[in-house]
Amino acid sequence: MSTSVKLPPSIRVFERGWLSSNNVLLVDDSRTAIVDTGYATHAAQTVALVERALGTRALDLVVNTHLHSDHCGGNAQLQAAWPCDTLIPARSALAVRAWDEASLSFLATGQTCHRFGFTGTLTPGERLVLGGFEWEVIGAPGHDPDSVMLYAAQPRLLISADALWENGFGVIFPELDGESGFAEQQAVLEAIAKLDVNIVIPGHGAPFSNIDAALERAFSRLAWLRADPARNARNALKVLVVFKLLEVRSMTFATLETMLANASAMRAAARQLAPQAAWPALLRELAGELAKSGALVLDGERIDARVTVD
Template sequence: MTAHLLPPGIEVFERGWLSANNILHFSDNDVSLVDSGYCAHKNLTVDLVCNALKKHQLPKLNKLVNTHLHSDHCGGNAALATAFNCEIYIPAAEEIAVKNWDSTLLSYDNLGQECPQFAHHAVLIPGEEILLGKYVWKILAAPGHDPHSIMLYEADHRILISADALWEEGFGVIFPELWGEAGFEEVAQTLDLIETIPVDLVIPGHGAPFTDVARSLSIARSRLDYLASDPGRNARHGAKVLLKYRLLEWRSRDIAQVNDWIANTPALISAAKLLNMDIDEFIQWLPKALVKSGAAKLEGETLVDLA
């Protein structure tokens, strides 16, 4: 357990893999939340914030900060804005896409996911600082998993909010590589940046906060070397993660519906091309690969999630 390592005014709501962790920052002058989870969990996210406001006798949620705009990190934005009338801060590079609500640029169409539309009020610019609760955090660029992702660093307590740039056992899927954009080198640069920062505690986008940063960086670099040495590995891994993520929400799905979703998800079509498979071959392969990995099972004509 690492809760005792958090300074006063920070609380982490550790979520399941369908929703990113939410980090509450609070003081007498500001109450902020980092990341809002997936839309399917929006009511739970609102309840978590409501309960925390009541527990800490806080008047309102002032702002919501998104480390990046994948649906598991911002799917609760619209619900939180409605419930609390809070301001929403997004990475600066996503401003035009959000303003125009371009769901292709925002990755939702590409990844076959959903995110209710929301409006933003301010942007997060790498190199600048932002007040969250009691503490001032530096905004750091963290491309790789997502080209526009940011991290947040608090120097006095040496805390890094790493989003999906670093987990205890790796990092998020390197999605840009699925559609032919650079990602491997960007992940390496972000890991190098983390190594230069004095960090005692990492709060990742998924999983529990952790303290052995050197170990996690070593695991991440080993993982990156493995994926970068054969881009097909990243394509296979990314495809399985995308299907698993969707299945977490579905819980179970008729295989014909699963196959239709695969055939109409652009990132998976790109993955098939990287693997030199035609789409019919890929559709046959992907559910079986997920079953073989132990993440799902087939019951007749139904694909069922396994936790």
Template sequence: MADTHNPRIATDSRLAALGITVLERGWLSANNVVMRADTGGLVVDTGYATHAEQTVALIQETLEGCPLERVVNTHLHSDHCGGNAALRRAWPHLRIGIPPGLAPAVRDWDPVALTYVPTGQICPRFDYDELVHPGDRFRIGGLQWTAHAAPGHDPHAILLHEPNQGILISGDALWNNGFGVVFPELDGANAFDEVADTLDLIEALSPSVVIPGHGPVFQGASVPVALARARSRLLQFQRDPAKHRWHALKVMIKFKMLELQRVERKELQAWFDCSAYFIRIARIDREQSPSEILDALLNDLQQAQALAIVGNWILNQ
């Protein structure tokens, strides 16, 4: 799960011919899918707040003077909507569309309900102009997109499908190497079945190209392979939910390290101690102090070469 501050522009001639540019951002910021049309541009997902200035510059460069008219968020995790506020400042007439599930929390700005406080993440306040419901359709250029419900990773998530071209924007419902943490499971909901249903939906849509929320675009024979890989991973978590909970905690620690890059051990512990969310999840399976829990998480991440522990410092790698 390495991150990069130097985004890669996915070079796919078919997508380019359709006016689609994929800015592959790494893992702290979700990929930005930029679409151009004569009347203006649209972006799906806007990255994390600490990359917002870079996001604006990248989208300005990609649109080449064309105004950005619309943003659509596949879901409202901080790495997918953290650039919304900055893009609104850059293009004041921009319209922001979100799935309806958390609309009241956005309008009233409740960072607890939006998960930003419990997970220790940041997201500048933004508002929305329209709701994108499952079944809604919208056109940009010659492309006609349909929104579909994609619960599992997030209960309110959507994915976007262009049936004529066989293109799927999957958010965190499907990556080339799996899918996002199943957050409702961490709160006691039975959401693994929803992940399975969403994978079945993707298979039924039969996309020829998948643009994931993180990682590279994949297509052709790689799509059923990715689905099989995701189902295998899901089966492991269904058989051992504790494995999923521990995986989720490691992902959230790694995410923070992607943001900070380097931090003193005591500072990271203070951040961890402030999250009743992390402690509650860990104590479902183990009776340990917060310090012992964080030590175990950091040791596992170091063994996976996801970070390095050097003296009193934790370093992302």
């Protein structure tokens, strides 16, 4: 666990590396719960972290803020370890019930998630008790249309998922497909600004308390993206390439080109940036930029991850 702010004793944050979302463990006398479960390749580690923290107690509940693979990839293994209930955003229920991997974004992003079930849903305006506090479910479209946040007025705590990080927010995926996402992200940030929040637990990175500064950075970044939507597309491609590298550790440019051909979110981003004939050159250009920033290593036709996996 890594945190720079003091959380209530009933709440623990397992801060994970970027491949996996943070896991928020909430424990009270009546129920144990975890909010978001990381990526599939880290599922055994997620189970071990929860098991170590709970001791002889069982995990009673899994809660997902949204169903991107880095937030729900541990669901299946946690459900196998404990007969726990699982709550997912209501808007995702049909896709999960049918296990429609295209609608769930797993195929679109070239990522992996093992099939899981659910026992209930989360609808904005609902309230639930976790860790001894009452939490309000707040809709958080923008990064993902179905996403929600959890807000506890006492102790003034927000689990923001990918709607707000200390330095930004998640890729605005709907905009890649020509759907509205920037306006929704703006509305979510404005909604957060109206809440009485002392601590934010983001989907990635340590919990933080300087909310005003984080919001200022987020509003500024969003304005920058809206001024030129190609910036969002370029960022999305880079994010998806680095994410895959963190999973597989190494691949060739030929493999990356195949991934682009098969992953619709990547294709949608690439279409905003270059004609299809230029996509191989685009991938090499982006890989060069990522290598220059230190996110990966280029070795001829091979691309290697540089970031350490958690």
